Amino acid sequence: MPDELSAFGDREMLHLWYLLGFNNHNLDQSYLGSQASFRNEYLADFITRESFTGNLTNMKSTIVQQSLNESHFEWIDSGDKRLLSWLVHVLSSEKLQVPIVGEPYRSALQGKELIVLSFDAATIIFFGVQGKKEVMDNLRRRWCEITEVDPLLKWVSSRNDDQCRWLIEKMGRSTFSWRFTPQSEALISSEDRYLFFLKNLDSSGLGLDVKRLFINDLKRKWKRKVSGNRKSKVQCNLVVNPETKTAIKEMAKKQRVTMGQVIDGLISQESTR
Known part of the structure; x- marks a missing residue:
């Protein structure tokens, strides 16, 4: 691995991949969706094999200068499928200054990694990083407004x-x-x-x-x-073990239904097997 690459983290390595692909380097895209460690290893080998002549130190500096600080992405939970889906939808369908990256990245990358790369790869000619920050702040405000309905859905x-x-x-x-x-x-x-x-x-x-x-x-x-x-229900008094009653109560609590509805559901499931 070239010594200069040791200064690249996972995020910078993915951005470097994007830049090389943009400049028509023939990367094996099957590695794109791999774990970061495997993708980084392949990219390092590729750069070594191809006798890459670019200045990696300067590229690293440029990548950092064009990128938002990690703190701007902290509100995006990588496990929140709902939020990630909304972000991809908005960046794909609205004419924002940060569009979602195209193929093969959109198909290969998942969730937050796709969002981060889209911001890193975006080129905002007049406003630069400040323009990306404004887009991010706007998205965060909009998401806060959207989730105001959540208390209304507790039922x-x-x-x-x-x-x-x-x-x-x-x-x-x-x-x-x-x-x-x-x-x-x-x-x-x-x-x-x-x-x-x-x-x-x-x-x-x-x-x-x-x-x-x-x-x-x-x-x-x-x-x-x-x-x-x-x-339309009928009353049915059953004699069951205390453990069974406790289990039914717990299931009803988790599903936010009555104990009777839990039993109806279990019977329905059994009858369809």
Whole structure:
């Protein structure tokens, strides 16, 4: 490995990859989606094999000068699929000064790494790093406004599959325009369905007041649905072990449903096997 590369961290190495690719160096893109250590090792070997003549020290200096400080990315949780999905959507669909990077990076990179590279690779001619900072600050403010609806959704359980399916059905029948479609998403679990609902809500572009009305209307309709379901139920007194009762109570608490609904769900699952 060239000595100059020892000063490059994972982020700088990815930016260097981008710059080399931009300048038509024939990199093996199959390494792009690998773990950073494997990708870095391949890139170092590539530079050595190709007898790279560029000044790596100057390139490192340029990369640092064009990049936002790490602190500007701290609010982006690499495990928050909802936030990352919104960021990719906004940078892809809106004409901001920081567009999402194209292929092969968009397909190969995941989540936060894709966002960071997009900011690093962006060229803002007149405002430079300050322009990137303004874009980042704007995104952060918008996300704070979007998540103001979250307290209104405390009645929803991401583990209640019937409820999550119902939310998607109701959103599909509303005036909302799908930004993400059920056909394009792998909606396997109830958590997937709830995330899908949130992603469409986040990307709708509607104001907080409109979202509040929509969510409160859903809440009223869900209460009526649950109330109607209860009227059709019959009482059933069962004698079970204390451990069984405790387990059912815990499941009901996690799913935010009644103990009876837990039992109904378990029976339904068993009957469909």
